[in-house]
Amino acid sequence: MSSPATAWQSFLITQGAQLNAQGEAAFEATTANAKLYDLSCNGLIAVSGSDSVAFLQGQLTNDIKLLAQGAQWNGYCTAKGRLLALFYSFTINDVIYLQCPHELIPDLIKRLRMFVLRSKVLIEDASERLVAMGLASDELASHIAALPATAHQSAQTHDGTLIRLADAGHQQRALFLIDSALASASWQAFSTSFSPASTADWEALEIQAGVPQVYAATKEQFVPQMINLDALNGINFKKGCYTGQEIVARTHYLGKVKRRTLLAQLPTGAARPQAGDAVHDAQQQEAGQLVRVAPSANHGWWLLAECRLEAKEAGAIQWQGQPLLFEDLPYPLP
Structure with missing residues:
Protein backbone atom coordinates (compact mmCIF):
# COMPACT_ATOMS: atom_id res chain seq x y z
CA MET A 1 0.00 0.00 0.00
CA LYS A 258 25.07 45.29 9.71
CA ARG A 259 23.80 42.43 7.52
CA ARG A 260 20.27 42.14 6.18
CA THR A 261 18.29 40.17 3.63
CA LEU A 262 17.09 42.28 0.70
CA LEU A 263 14.66 41.76 -2.17
CA ALA A 264 16.12 41.72 -5.68
CA GLN A 265 15.78 40.40 -9.22
CA LEU A 266 18.23 39.03 -11.75
CA PRO A 267 17.53 39.78 -15.41
CA THR A 268 16.31 37.50 -18.15
CA GLY A 269 18.88 35.00 -19.34
CA ALA A 270 20.81 34.57 -16.09
CA ALA A 271 21.92 31.05 -15.24
CA ARG A 272 20.04 29.44 -12.36
CA PRO A 273 21.19 30.80 -9.00
CA GLN A 274 20.88 28.69 -5.83
CA ALA A 275 20.33 29.43 -2.16
CA GLY A 276 23.75 29.58 -0.55
CA ASP A 277 25.50 31.05 -3.62
CA ALA A 278 27.86 33.89 -2.74
CA VAL A 279 27.25 37.46 -3.85
CA HIS A 280 30.06 39.97 -4.24
CA ASP A 281 30.55 43.72 -3.96
CA ALA A 282 31.96 46.12 -6.54
CA GLN A 283 35.52 45.14 -5.53
CA GLN A 284 34.71 41.43 -6.01
CA GLN A 285 34.86 40.80 -2.29
CA GLU A 286 32.29 38.40 -0.89
CA ALA A 287 29.36 40.45 0.44
CA GLY A 288 26.85 37.79 1.48
CA GLN A 289 24.82 34.97 -0.01
CA LEU A 290 21.50 34.12 -1.62
CA VAL A 291 18.77 33.13 0.83
CA ARG A 292 15.87 32.17 -1.45
CA VAL A 293 15.45 31.93 -5.23
CA ALA A 294 12.50 31.46 -7.61
CA PRO A 295 11.89 32.04 -11.32
CA SER A 296 10.12 35.23 -12.37
CA ALA A 297 7.55 35.68 -15.12
CA ASN A 298 10.11 37.42 -17.37
CA HIS A 299 12.36 34.32 -17.29
CA GLY A 300 14.72 35.94 -14.81
CA TRP A 301 14.85 35.30 -11.08
CA TRP A 302 13.36 36.64 -7.88
CA LEU A 303 15.89 36.64 -5.05
CA LEU A 304 16.29 37.28 -1.37
CA ALA A 305 19.95 38.08 -0.79
CA GLU A 306 21.65 38.50 2.58
CA CYS A 307 24.46 41.03 2.34
CA ARG A 308 26.53 43.58 4.20
CA LEU A 309 24.61 46.85 4.08
CA GLU A 310 27.78 48.90 3.74
CA ALA A 311 28.74 46.87 0.65
CA LYS A 312 25.38 47.57 -0.98
CA GLU A 313 25.67 51.28 -0.18
CA ALA A 314 29.16 51.36 -1.71
CA GLY A 315 28.12 49.97 -5.09
CA ALA A 316 26.49 47.17 -7.04
CA ILE A 317 26.07 43.73 -5.47
CA GLN A 318 26.66 40.99 -8.02
CA TRP A 319 25.99 37.31 -8.51
CA GLN A 320 28.47 35.74 -10.95
CA GLY A 321 29.19 39.19 -12.38
CA GLN A 322 25.55 40.16 -12.87
CA PRO A 323 24.21 43.05 -10.79
CA LEU A 324 21.28 42.40 -8.51
CA LEU A 325 18.38 44.76 -9.19
CA PHE A 326 17.15 45.64 -5.70
CA GLU A 327 13.54 46.43 -4.86
CA ASP A 328 11.84 47.65 -1.69
CA LEU A 329 10.93 45.03 0.88
CA PRO A 330 7.23 44.97 1.77
CA TYR A 331 8.04 45.67 5.43
CA PRO A 332 10.35 48.10 7.24
CA LEU A 333 13.62 46.89 8.75
CA PRO A 334 14.18 47.78 12.42
Whole structure:
Protein backbone atom coordinates (compact mmCIF):
# COMPACT_ATOMS: atom_id res chain seq x y z
CA MET A 1 0.00 0.00 0.00
CA SER A 2 1.35 3.43 -0.90
CA SER A 3 1.97 6.01 1.80
CA PRO A 4 -0.31 9.08 2.03
CA ALA A 5 2.43 11.25 0.53
CA THR A 6 2.84 8.92 -2.45
CA ALA A 7 -0.93 8.71 -2.87
CA TRP A 8 -1.14 12.51 -2.84
CA GLN A 9 1.60 12.85 -5.43
CA SER A 10 -0.12 10.25 -7.60
CA PHE A 11 -3.34 12.24 -7.33
CA LEU A 12 -1.56 15.45 -8.38
CA ILE A 13 -0.23 13.69 -11.47
CA THR A 14 -3.80 12.78 -12.43
CA GLN A 15 -4.59 16.50 -12.14
CA GLY A 16 -1.91 17.39 -14.68
CA ALA A 17 1.08 17.99 -12.38
CA GLN A 18 4.68 17.14 -13.17
CA LEU A 19 6.80 16.54 -10.07
CA ASN A 20 10.52 17.21 -9.81
CA ALA A 21 13.02 15.47 -7.53
CA GLN A 22 12.17 17.83 -4.66
CA GLY A 23 8.46 17.00 -4.93
CA GLU A 24 7.54 20.41 -6.34
CA ALA A 25 4.51 20.35 -8.61
CA ALA A 26 4.57 22.07 -12.01
CA PHE A 27 1.37 22.82 -13.90
CA GLU A 28 0.78 24.48 -17.26
CA ALA A 29 1.07 28.25 -16.96
CA THR A 30 -2.21 30.00 -16.22
CA THR A 31 -3.33 33.61 -16.41
CA ALA A 32 -6.21 33.02 -14.01
CA ASN A 33 -6.54 35.49 -11.18
CA ALA A 34 -7.23 32.91 -8.46
CA LYS A 35 -4.58 30.20 -8.13
CA LEU A 36 -4.16 26.98 -6.15
CA TYR A 37 -0.74 25.63 -5.18
CA ASP A 38 0.51 22.33 -3.81
CA LEU A 39 2.84 23.04 -0.88
CA SER A 40 3.50 19.46 0.21
CA CYS A 41 7.17 19.91 -0.72
CA ASN A 42 7.38 21.46 2.75
CA GLY A 43 7.20 19.17 5.76
CA LEU A 44 5.63 19.40 9.19
CA ILE A 45 6.90 18.56 12.66
CA ALA A 46 4.14 17.92 15.20
CA VAL A 47 4.84 18.70 18.86
CA SER A 48 2.23 17.55 21.35
CA GLY A 49 1.86 16.71 25.03
CA SER A 50 1.15 18.67 28.20
CA ASP A 51 4.67 20.16 28.31
CA SER A 52 4.90 21.07 24.61
CA VAL A 53 4.54 24.85 25.08
CA ALA A 54 7.09 24.98 27.90
CA PHE A 55 9.47 22.76 25.96
CA LEU A 56 9.39 24.85 22.77
CA GLN A 57 9.60 28.04 24.80
CA GLY A 58 13.15 27.02 25.67
CA GLN A 59 14.05 26.11 22.10
CA LEU A 60 12.63 28.71 19.71
CA THR A 61 13.01 32.47 19.25
CA ASN A 62 9.37 33.52 19.58
CA ASP A 63 6.92 33.43 22.48
CA ILE A 64 5.18 30.07 22.04
CA LYS A 65 2.54 31.08 24.57
CA LEU A 66 1.25 33.57 21.98
CA LEU A 67 0.48 30.85 19.42
CA ALA A 68 -3.04 30.87 20.80
CA GLN A 69 -3.39 34.34 19.24
CA GLY A 70 -2.24 33.29 15.75
CA ALA A 71 0.49 31.66 13.69
CA GLN A 72 4.05 32.97 14.03
CA TRP A 73 7.56 32.70 12.63
CA ASN A 74 10.16 30.99 14.78
CA GLY A 75 13.88 30.50 14.51
CA TYR A 76 15.63 27.41 15.87
CA CYS A 77 19.23 28.25 16.71
CA THR A 78 22.45 26.63 17.79
CA ALA A 79 24.05 27.76 21.04
CA LYS A 80 26.02 30.23 18.91
CA GLY A 81 22.82 31.84 17.67
CA ARG A 82 23.03 30.42 14.15
CA LEU A 83 19.81 29.24 12.52
CA LEU A 84 19.27 25.52 12.04
CA ALA A 85 15.76 26.14 10.73
CA LEU A 86 13.06 28.71 10.19
CA PHE A 87 9.60 27.48 11.16
CA TYR A 88 6.15 28.75 10.32
CA SER A 89 4.37 27.70 13.50
CA PHE A 90 0.68 27.20 14.26
CA THR A 91 -1.65 25.08 16.35
CA ILE A 92 -4.42 22.72 15.22
CA ASN A 93 -6.42 20.77 17.81
CA ASP A 94 -3.87 21.50 20.59
CA VAL A 95 -0.96 20.20 18.49
CA ILE A 96 1.84 22.63 17.59
CA TYR A 97 3.02 22.29 14.00
CA LEU A 98 6.37 23.54 12.72
CA GLN A 99 6.52 23.89 8.92
CA CYS A 100 9.89 23.89 7.12
CA PRO A 101 11.61 22.20 4.14
CA HIS A 102 11.37 18.40 4.10
CA GLU A 103 15.11 17.99 3.81
CA LEU A 104 15.71 19.38 7.30
CA ILE A 105 13.11 17.43 9.23
CA PRO A 106 14.92 14.17 10.16
CA ASP A 107 17.89 16.01 11.73
CA LEU A 108 15.62 18.57 13.42
CA ILE A 109 13.46 15.90 15.03
CA LYS A 110 16.54 14.05 16.23
CA ARG A 111 17.97 17.24 17.73
CA LEU A 112 14.73 18.37 19.38
CA ARG A 113 14.23 14.94 20.96
CA MET A 114 17.65 15.19 22.60
CA PHE A 115 16.31 17.99 24.83
CA VAL A 116 12.97 16.45 25.81
CA LEU A 117 14.43 14.55 28.82
CA ARG A 118 11.52 13.94 31.21
CA SER A 119 9.14 16.44 29.68
CA LYS A 120 5.75 15.17 28.53
CA VAL A 121 6.37 15.97 24.88
CA LEU A 122 5.94 13.92 21.71
CA ILE A 123 7.80 15.06 18.58
CA GLU A 124 6.78 13.46 15.27
CA ASP A 125 7.17 13.88 11.54
CA ALA A 126 3.64 14.89 10.51
CA SER A 127 4.42 15.56 6.85
CA GLU A 128 2.10 12.75 5.76
CA ARG A 129 -0.62 13.62 8.26
CA LEU A 130 -1.66 16.90 6.69
CA VAL A 131 -1.50 18.25 3.14
CA ALA A 132 -0.66 21.94 2.72
CA MET A 133 -2.09 24.03 -0.11
CA GLY A 134 -1.58 27.66 -1.03
CA LEU A 135 -4.32 30.00 -2.27
CA ALA A 136 -3.70 33.36 -3.91
CA SER A 137 -5.81 36.02 -5.61
CA ASP A 138 -6.02 39.79 -5.65
CA GLU A 139 -9.52 39.37 -4.18
CA LEU A 140 -9.11 36.22 -2.11
CA ALA A 141 -11.87 37.16 0.32
CA SER A 142 -14.36 37.11 -2.54
CA HIS A 143 -13.53 33.43 -3.11
CA ILE A 144 -13.27 32.32 0.54
CA ALA A 145 -15.81 33.65 2.99
CA ALA A 146 -13.87 32.27 5.98
CA LEU A 147 -10.66 34.15 5.14
CA PRO A 148 -9.35 35.92 8.28
CA ALA A 149 -8.98 39.68 8.01
CA THR A 150 -5.34 39.89 9.14
CA ALA A 151 -2.15 37.96 8.44
CA HIS A 152 -1.34 34.90 10.59
CA GLN A 153 -4.88 34.57 11.92
CA SER A 154 -6.57 31.21 11.37
CA ALA A 155 -10.08 29.93 10.80
CA GLN A 156 -11.53 26.43 10.94
CA THR A 157 -13.56 25.37 7.93
CA HIS A 158 -15.73 22.26 7.77
CA ASP A 159 -12.76 20.16 6.62
CA GLY A 160 -9.52 22.04 7.31
CA THR A 161 -7.59 24.97 8.75
CA LEU A 162 -7.16 28.23 6.85
CA ILE A 163 -4.36 30.65 7.81
CA ARG A 164 -4.14 34.12 6.27
CA LEU A 165 -0.59 34.88 5.12
CA ALA A 166 1.16 38.15 4.36
CA ASP A 167 0.24 39.63 0.99
CA ALA A 168 2.71 39.44 -1.89
CA GLY A 169 2.29 42.65 -3.85
CA HIS A 170 -1.38 42.78 -4.82
CA GLN A 171 -1.86 39.08 -4.16
CA GLN A 172 -3.75 38.07 -1.03
CA ARG A 173 -2.62 34.66 0.19
CA ALA A 174 -3.64 31.87 2.51
CA LEU A 175 -2.33 28.51 3.69
CA PHE A 176 -4.85 25.66 3.83
CA LEU A 177 -4.11 22.50 5.80
CA ILE A 178 -6.23 19.37 5.59
CA ASP A 179 -6.08 15.74 6.64
CA SER A 180 -4.31 13.80 3.89
CA ALA A 181 -7.28 11.44 3.51
CA LEU A 182 -9.51 14.38 2.55
CA ALA A 183 -6.98 16.32 0.48
CA SER A 184 -7.88 15.11 -3.01
CA ALA A 185 -11.56 15.98 -2.59
CA SER A 186 -10.64 19.39 -1.22
CA TRP A 187 -8.25 20.07 -4.13
CA GLN A 188 -10.98 19.25 -6.62
CA ALA A 189 -13.42 21.49 -4.78
CA PHE A 190 -10.94 24.40 -4.82
CA SER A 191 -10.24 23.74 -8.51
CA THR A 192 -13.75 24.85 -9.43
CA SER A 193 -12.75 28.46 -8.66
CA PHE A 194 -8.92 28.33 -8.44
CA SER A 195 -6.57 27.28 -11.26
CA PRO A 196 -3.73 24.90 -10.26
CA ALA A 197 -0.38 26.65 -10.54
CA SER A 198 3.25 25.62 -10.08
CA THR A 199 4.93 25.50 -6.70
CA ALA A 200 7.76 27.61 -8.16
CA ASP A 201 5.27 30.43 -8.72
CA TRP A 202 4.32 30.28 -5.03
CA GLU A 203 8.01 30.51 -4.17
CA ALA A 204 8.17 33.74 -6.15
CA LEU A 205 5.24 35.10 -4.14
CA GLU A 206 6.98 34.14 -0.90
CA ILE A 207 10.07 36.05 -2.00
CA GLN A 208 8.02 39.09 -3.01
CA ALA A 209 6.47 38.98 0.48
CA GLY A 210 10.01 39.11 1.90
CA VAL A 211 9.76 35.65 3.49
CA PRO A 212 13.21 34.01 3.89
CA GLN A 213 13.96 30.32 4.31
CA VAL A 214 16.73 28.13 5.71
CA TYR A 215 17.82 25.09 3.70
CA ALA A 216 20.43 22.39 4.18
CA ALA A 217 22.81 24.54 2.12
CA THR A 218 22.37 27.55 4.42
CA LYS A 219 21.79 26.16 7.90
CA GLU A 220 24.07 27.65 10.58
CA GLN A 221 24.87 30.54 8.22
CA PHE A 222 22.62 33.22 9.68
CA VAL A 223 21.90 34.92 12.97
CA PRO A 224 18.10 35.47 12.93
CA GLN A 225 18.32 39.22 12.29
CA MET A 226 20.42 38.60 9.16
CA ILE A 227 17.34 37.13 7.47
CA ASN A 228 14.99 39.78 8.95
CA LEU A 229 13.33 37.50 11.49
CA ASP A 230 12.92 40.46 13.82
CA ALA A 231 11.11 42.41 11.08
CA LEU A 232 8.79 39.42 10.64
CA ASN A 233 7.94 39.44 14.37
CA GLY A 234 9.70 36.11 14.72
CA ILE A 235 11.82 37.07 17.76
CA ASN A 236 10.48 37.91 21.19
CA PHE A 237 13.08 39.78 23.24
CA LYS A 238 11.09 39.55 26.49
CA LYS A 239 10.27 35.83 26.68
CA GLY A 240 13.39 34.66 28.53
CA CYS A 241 16.02 32.08 27.72
CA TYR A 242 16.17 29.76 24.73
CA THR A 243 19.02 28.13 22.87
CA GLY A 244 21.13 30.87 21.25
CA GLN A 245 19.23 33.66 23.05
CA GLU A 246 22.34 35.44 24.34
CA ILE A 247 23.76 35.96 20.84
CA VAL A 248 20.40 36.99 19.36
CA ALA A 249 19.78 39.48 22.19
CA ARG A 250 23.30 40.89 21.96
CA THR A 251 22.87 41.49 18.22
CA HIS A 252 19.64 43.36 18.99
CA TYR A 253 20.81 45.50 21.88
CA LEU A 254 24.25 46.45 20.56
CA GLY A 255 22.72 48.55 17.81
CA LYS A 256 22.07 48.50 14.09
CA VAL A 257 22.33 45.13 12.36
CA LYS A 258 25.07 45.29 9.71
CA ARG A 259 23.80 42.43 7.52
CA ARG A 260 20.27 42.14 6.18
CA THR A 261 18.29 40.17 3.63
CA LEU A 262 17.09 42.28 0.70
CA LEU A 263 14.66 41.76 -2.17
CA ALA A 264 16.12 41.72 -5.68
CA GLN A 265 15.78 40.40 -9.22
CA LEU A 266 18.23 39.03 -11.75
CA PRO A 267 17.53 39.78 -15.41
CA THR A 268 16.31 37.50 -18.15
CA GLY A 269 18.88 35.00 -19.34
CA ALA A 270 20.81 34.57 -16.09
CA ALA A 271 21.92 31.05 -15.24
CA ARG A 272 20.04 29.44 -12.36
CA PRO A 273 21.19 30.80 -9.00
CA GLN A 274 20.88 28.69 -5.83
CA ALA A 275 20.33 29.43 -2.16
CA GLY A 276 23.75 29.58 -0.55
CA ASP A 277 25.50 31.05 -3.62
CA ALA A 278 27.86 33.89 -2.74
CA VAL A 279 27.25 37.46 -3.85
CA HIS A 280 30.06 39.97 -4.24
CA ASP A 281 30.55 43.72 -3.96
CA ALA A 282 31.96 46.12 -6.54
CA GLN A 283 35.52 45.14 -5.53
CA GLN A 284 34.71 41.43 -6.01
CA GLN A 285 34.86 40.80 -2.29
CA GLU A 286 32.29 38.40 -0.89
CA ALA A 287 29.36 40.45 0.44
CA GLY A 288 26.85 37.79 1.48
CA GLN A 289 24.82 34.97 -0.01
CA LEU A 290 21.50 34.12 -1.62
CA VAL A 291 18.77 33.13 0.83
CA ARG A 292 15.87 32.17 -1.45
CA VAL A 293 15.45 31.93 -5.23
CA ALA A 294 12.50 31.46 -7.61
CA PRO A 295 11.89 32.04 -11.32
CA SER A 296 10.12 35.23 -12.37
CA ALA A 297 7.55 35.68 -15.12
CA ASN A 298 10.11 37.42 -17.37
CA HIS A 299 12.36 34.32 -17.29
CA GLY A 300 14.72 35.94 -14.81
CA TRP A 301 14.85 35.30 -11.08
CA TRP A 302 13.36 36.64 -7.88
CA LEU A 303 15.89 36.64 -5.05
CA LEU A 304 16.29 37.28 -1.37
CA ALA A 305 19.95 38.08 -0.79
CA GLU A 306 21.65 38.50 2.58
CA CYS A 307 24.46 41.03 2.34
CA ARG A 308 26.53 43.58 4.20
CA LEU A 309 24.61 46.85 4.08
CA GLU A 310 27.78 48.90 3.74
CA ALA A 311 28.74 46.87 0.65
CA LYS A 312 25.38 47.57 -0.98
CA GLU A 313 25.67 51.28 -0.18
CA ALA A 314 29.16 51.36 -1.71
CA GLY A 315 28.12 49.97 -5.09
CA ALA A 316 26.49 47.17 -7.04
CA ILE A 317 26.07 43.73 -5.47
CA GLN A 318 26.66 40.99 -8.02
CA TRP A 319 25.99 37.31 -8.51
CA GLN A 320 28.47 35.74 -10.95
CA GLY A 321 29.19 39.19 -12.38
CA GLN A 322 25.55 40.16 -12.87
CA PRO A 323 24.21 43.05 -10.79
CA LEU A 324 21.28 42.40 -8.51
CA LEU A 325 18.38 44.76 -9.19
CA PHE A 326 17.15 45.64 -5.70
CA GLU A 327 13.54 46.43 -4.86
CA ASP A 328 11.84 47.65 -1.69
CA LEU A 329 10.93 45.03 0.88
CA PRO A 330 7.23 44.97 1.77
CA TYR A 331 8.04 45.67 5.43
CA PRO A 332 10.35 48.10 7.24
CA LEU A 333 13.62 46.89 8.75
CA PRO A 334 14.18 47.78 12.42
